[in-house]
Amino acid sequence: MEVPEVADAPGSVPDPHASASARDQDAPDASGTGTPVLRRRGRTALLIAAAAVLGVVAGTCAGYVVQAGREPTALPPLSQPVLAQAKGKGPEPLSAAQDRRLRTDGDLRKLLLKRPSGARDLPYPQGRDGWMNLAEYAEDFSRPDGAFKHEISNEFRRAAVTGWRVGSTYHVEVRLVQYRQEEQLGAAESAENAHYWAGNKGGTDSLAIPGTGDGMVYVHTRPETxxxxxxxxxxxxxxRGDIALEIWVYDTKPIPKEKIMDLAKRxxxxL
Structure with a gap:
């Protein structure tokens, strides 16, 4: 579905993704070891990373081919001690309310914040039908091709999105980005890198989100001009587990920390 262009009314907020900001520039970010790692990686680094991944895949495939051509080898007989069977009932399975993985494996859009009454659609597209695919997510970076490859290596799975505006200047975007986390802790790396970018922007006040361990809100007191x-x-x-939470708020006047904190806590x- 085509989204019609919306002319900016006087005092309205232009699309904040139309220009590179502090979260769209190249700089170090951090890994779990405290060593800076890039969230916005240079093209060369991404190509090297992709080549390394392809090399691992090619080596694994070659190993399977060699193994498949060999004669099967008989396995030695198993010798295991006889153990007495445990008595008593095992633990009860988690209920749907307790099993967080069950909740997040369903329709992720149902876990997004509800749009407040009276709010309107954003003037720029936010995915389709509440979903943002990898290509759309990567387009939000200053180097979409690099972001695309990086998110693949991070095992991007899907992203549920919502957003709204109140009046002509107050815009909110919310994203729940889910990772497969089979070999990479994608959600942890995504959140950690986001903390680096947000915390290193000049004129920023930061506050911890209660009950999250490392969740933070950042209020940028210096406006972009x-x-x-x-x-x-x-x-x-x-x-939260395999989900990275992202909330962005924009306005033409300073944003109270209570507003972004309320959105984050809710x-x-x-989740």
């Missing part, structure tokens, strides 16, 4: 109007922003980043609560 490249859009023709002062554009203030605030953001929140946290993780969204974390829904």
């Amino acid at each position: 490249e859009f023709g109007v002062p554009l203030y922003s605030a953001e929140a980043h946290a993780r 969204q974390v609560g829904r």
Whole structure:
């Protein structure tokens, strides 16, 4: 479905993704070891990483081919001690309310914050039908091709999105980005890198989100002026298991920390 272009009314907020900001520039980020790692990686580094991944895959495939051509070898007989069988009932399975994985394996869109009454659609697209695929997610970076490859290596699975605006200047975007986490802790790395970018932007106040361990909100007190109007922003980043939570708020006036904190606490609560 085509999204019609919306002319910017006086005092309205332009699309904040139309220009590179602090979260769209190249700089070090951090890995679990505390060593800076890139969230926005350079193209060369990404190609090297992709080549390394392809090399591992090619080596694994070659190993299977060699093994498949060999004669099967008989296995030695198993010799195991006889153990007495445990008595008593085993633990009860988790209920649907307790099993977080069961909740997040369903329709992720149902866990998104509900749009407040009176709010309107954003003037720029946010995925389709509440979902954002990998290509759409990567387009939000200043180097989409690099972001695309990086998210593949991070085992991106899917992203549920919502957003709204109140009046002509107050915009909110919420994303739940889910990772497969079979070999990479994608959600943890995504959140950690987001913390690096947000915390290293000048003129930023940061606060911990209660009950999240490492979740934080960031209020950027210095406005961006490249859009023709002062554009203030605030953001929140946290993780729950295999899900990285991202909230962005934009306005032409300073954003109270209570607003972004309320959004963050309510969204974390829904997870």
